[in-house]
Structures are given as C-alpha cells and as structure tokens.
Amino acid sequence: xxxxxxxxxxxxxxxxxxxxxxxxxxxxxxxxxxxxxxxxxxxxxxxxxxxxxxxxxxxxxxxxxxxxxxxxxxxxxxxxxxxxxxxxxxxxxxxxxxxxxxxxxxxxxxxxxxxxxxxxxxxxxxxxxxxxxxxxxxxxxxxxxxxxxxxxxxxxxxxxxxxxxxxxxxxxxxxxxxxxxxxxxxxxxxxxxxxxxxxxxxxxxxxxxxxxxxxxxxxxxxxxxxxxxxxxxxxxxxxxxxxxxxxxxxxxxxxxx
Amino acid sequence: xxxxxxxxxxxxxxxxxxxxxxxxxxxxxxxxxxxxxxxxxxxxxxxxxxxxxxxxxxxxxxxxxxxxxxxxxxxxx
Numbered sequence: 248x249x250x251x252x253x254x255x256x257x258x259x260x261x262x263x264x265x266x267x268x269x270x271x272x273x274x275x276x277x278x279x280x281x282x283x284x285x286x287x288x289x290x291x292x293x294x295x296x297x298x299x300x301x302x303x304x305x306x307x308x309x310x311x312x313x314x315x316x317x318x319x320x321x322x323x324x325x326x327x328x329x330x331x332x333x334x335x336x337x338x339x340x341x342x343x344x345x346x347x348x349x350x351x352x353x354x355x356x357x358x359x360x361x362x363x364x365x366x367x368x369x370x371x372x373x374x375x376x377x378x379x380x381x382x383x384x385x386x387x388x389x390x391x392x393x394x395x396x397x398x399x400x401x402x403x404x405x406x407x408x409x410x411x412x413x414x415x416x417x418x419x420x421x422x423x424x425x426x427x428x429x430x431x432x433x434x435x436x437x438x439x440x441x442x443x444x445x446x447x448x449x450x451x452x453x454x455x456x457x458x459x460x461x462x463x464x465x466x467x468x469x470x471x472x473x474x475x476x477x478x479x480x481x482x483x484x485x486x487x488x489x490x491x492x493x494x495x496x497x498x499x500x501x502x503x504x
Numbered sequence: 505x506x507x508x509x510x511x512x513x514x515x516x517x518x519x520x521x522x523x524x525x526x527x528x529x530x531x532x533x534x535x536x537x538x539x540x541x542x543x544x545x546x547x548x549x550x551x552x553x554x555x556x557x558x559x560x561x562x563x564x565x566x567x568x569x570x571x572x573x574x575x576x577x578x579x580x581x
Contacts, residue, residue: 266542267542299542300542301542301545354542354545354546355542355545374549374553375545375546375549376549377545377548377549379561412560412562413561413562414560414561414562415545415548415561416558417548417549417552417553418549419552419553420558
C-alpha cells in the first residue's frame with residue numbers, strides 16, 4: 248500500500264508494502280491514483296518509504312513470475328507490454344510533475360526502486376542507502392526508465408559499471424557521482440526533505456515550474472528504445488528461469504546482488 | 505587478531521546488538537549475526553564507511569566469515 252498526506256502545498260507520499268515496497272500491479276494502481284488526484288498548485292512532493300528495510304527493492308518478482316507462468320508463452324509479449332507501458336506512464340508523470348519532487352532514500356534502493364527514485368528532482372540519501380541495477384541476473388535490462396534517467400545525471404562509465412556488473416554502491420559514492428545531492432544520517436532524511444519543502448514554498452510558482460521544465464527533460468527516444476529492448480529480452484527463456492529460481496529459493500539473502 | 509578483523513567484529517556486533525567477545529574470526533557472519541539480506545546490505549554500507557573502501561557485491565558472494573571479509577577489506581584499501 249501507499250499512503251499520502253497533504254499540508255500547505257506539500258505532499259508526503261509514503262510507500263509501505265512489505266517486505267520492501269516491491270512494485271507490482273497494486274502499487275502501480277496506487278501510484279496512478281495518487282498522481283491523478285494531485286493538486287498541480289502544490290509546490291513539493293516528498294517520496295519516501297515507511298519500512299525499515301529500505302526505499303524499494305524493485306519490481307514484484309513473485310507477481311511477475313505468477314503472471315507469466317499462468318499464461319501461454321505467446322501471451323507474454325502483450326502482457327509484458329501492457330505492464331511496462333503502465334509503468335512508464337506512471338514514471339514519466341512523476342518525472343514531469345510541476346512540483347519539486349524530493350526522494351528520501353534509505354537502505355535498499357534496487358532495480359525498479361532505483362528507477363522510481365530517479366524520477367525525483369532531488370535525492371536525499373541516508374547513509375544506509377544502496378543503489379543497484381541487478382536486472383542482468385534476470386536476463387533483462389532495467390525496464391522502468393532507469394538507464395535513460397540515470398544518463399541525465401551521471402557519466403557513462405559508472406552507468407556501465409552498475410548495469411554490466413549489477414553491483415551496488417553506497418550513498419557516499421552516489422553523491423560523489425552526482426546521483427544524490429545530499430547525504431544525511433540515518434533517520435534524518437525526512438527532516439532534510441521537509442526543510443527543502445519549506446524553502447521551496449518561498450519561491451514564485453511560475454519561476455519554480457519554469458526552472459524545472461528548463462533543466463529536466465524526458466529522454467523520450469531512449470525511454471522508447473529501452474521499453475522495446477526490455478519487452479524483447481523479457482520474452483526470452485532467461486527471465487522465466489531466473490524468476491523461478493528466485494521464487495523457489497530458500498536463501499535467506501535473495502536480495503543480495 | 506588483525507586490527508581490521510577486530511574493528512570489523514566490533515562494528516558488526518554494535519550494528520546488530522551482539523556481544524563482540526562471542527564472535528570468532530571463522531564464524532559464518534550471516535548465520536552468527538542472524539541477519540537477512542536487507543541487514544546484510546546495511547552491513548556492507550557500514551563496512552565501506554568505516555574502512556573507506558568499496559566492496560563490489562560480486563566479490564562478497566563467496567565470503568562467509570569475518571576473517572575472509574577482513575582480508576577482502578585489506579585487499580581493497
């Protein structure tokens with residue numbers, strides 16, 4: 248589930264779906280519902296997790312496995328395309344909101360969770376935050392717009408390292424790379440985000456929105472190309488086999504990249 | 505016991521509320537600390553911060569013991 252509050256121009260959107268805010272159809276529907284009701288005159292959106300484990304562990308792999316296992320292989324492509332189109336719609340809308348969006352990240356920020364965080368204008372990371380793209384282990388690439396969005400912010404060398412090794416990096420490294428703009432102590436992320444929201448409230452709304460529109464563009468062509476590549480790879484046998492291994496694993500540490 | 509191993513054991517014990525005197529170099533650190541994958545991620549961040557090193561996950565997959573992790577830390581410093 249997700250939950251949100253609104254007060255004096257500030258939305259606080261809290262992800263709270265155990266075990267670690269995995270993104271499936273229910274989360275997607277909740278995010279769509281939130282976006283569709285948003286007051287475009289609000290000035291700040293704070294996006295965070297209410298779970299100790301972290302910000303978000305990525306796509307709901309168990310739901311994806313069930314969805315693909317329950318239908319014949321020839322239906323995988325339309326099913327995957329529908330899901331990925333809906334995801335991209337939500338991510339693009341979050342990315343382009345006429346509010347200043349602040350992501351507060353702690354603990355696990357993996358895969359689709361990393362991609363969700365990358366829609367935010369400003370990322371505040373608590374020291375425990377770790378970022379990674381483990382998708383190659385599943386025989387796919389990140390499919391929620393992550394690589395095109397990351398390319399807006401950081402150099403190709405680090406992106407290749409993250410994408411091609413699947414390794415995770417900590418908050419300090421993410422800040423040094425330009426991915427995260429503020430690093431704070433554990434539990435202090437929300438305080439820093441609220442302080443930023445209070446500052447944002449002082450600005451002229453027209454100038455604030457124009458500044459964001461000027462500096463932050465959607466990488467439309469790359470997002471489209473990523474979507475096509477994702478759907479093509481996801482139809483291959485590697486994904487289903489990897490999902491089966493994940494779902495049937497008795498390893499206590501399945502999320503370790 | 506090396507300085508690195510000593511510091512590592514103290515760090516892990518503090519993070520997860522264990523008694524450092526009861527942790528041994530050759531203990532399986534995940535089993536001994538009773539931690540899940542999310543807590544393991546926290547531990548990796550703590551270790552990187554404490555020793556000012558980068559530890560790629562794929563180099564840690566085969567590491568089970570405090571001693572092996574301490575060796576890896578030293579190799580990355």
